[in-house]
């Protein structure tokens with residue numbers, strides 16, 4: 001049986017009041033599971049996540065960070081600040097950040113390096129648009145994103161990154177990649193990273209994300225190259241998230 005990495009991305013959802021029950025329930029669910037469970041919260045709730053989840057089986061983190069240690073960057077948060085709250089996980093290069101906030105591959109690379117310097121686990125996201133897939137450019141796009149994301153990162157550190165293949169056409173749309181599509185791309189993506197970092201494919205952890213739900217997760221998560229999931233919509237309710245966390249994959 002493989003251990004799955006099942007990380008929720010709350011995005012800009014839930015309130016402090018809702019999080020009280022959410023964290024308590026998630027701790028219970030994770031406590032009974034052999035899978036690795038984590039949740040990435042909005043920045044302002046990081047202290048509360050630390051208070052409620054530190055020492056439990058639920059890893060916690062945030063959804064972005066700045067690549068520099070400090071300076072005149074209104075509205076930004078540095079790795080040093082996150083370290084004050086014992087943050088475990090940082091999502092980097094989510095497509096919503098790339099699309100709405102102009103996050104480039106170069107920034108993704110700098111942020112991943114900084115997160116690794118601080119001992120956080122970066123969850124580095126990549127994936128193609130619907131048009132790129134239709135034009136049969138998806139492999140080329142992904143190769144380029146990944147090679148730039150890990151540029152200059154030593155092989156030991158690359159093994160500490162968790163990668164997440166999130167086809168943009170599948171995020172929040174209810175249209176998931178089929179298990180075959182996800183497996184094919186993740187296998188390919190692992191081969192690209194293995195080649196560039198000079199490590200073995202089975203030393204790379206890679207998740208699938210994009211409309212992962214209780215009704216499709218079992219099939220997708222059982223695919224041989226897939227190590228887990230990054231879950232948006234379906235993580236907002238712990239009863240729904242539980243149905244994914246409870247999956248036992250071969």
Ligand code: PGA
Pocket residue numbers: 009166170171172173174209210211212230231232233234
């Ligand atoms: P979704 O989001 O599960 O709602 O599609 C996934 C993500 O954006 O990480």
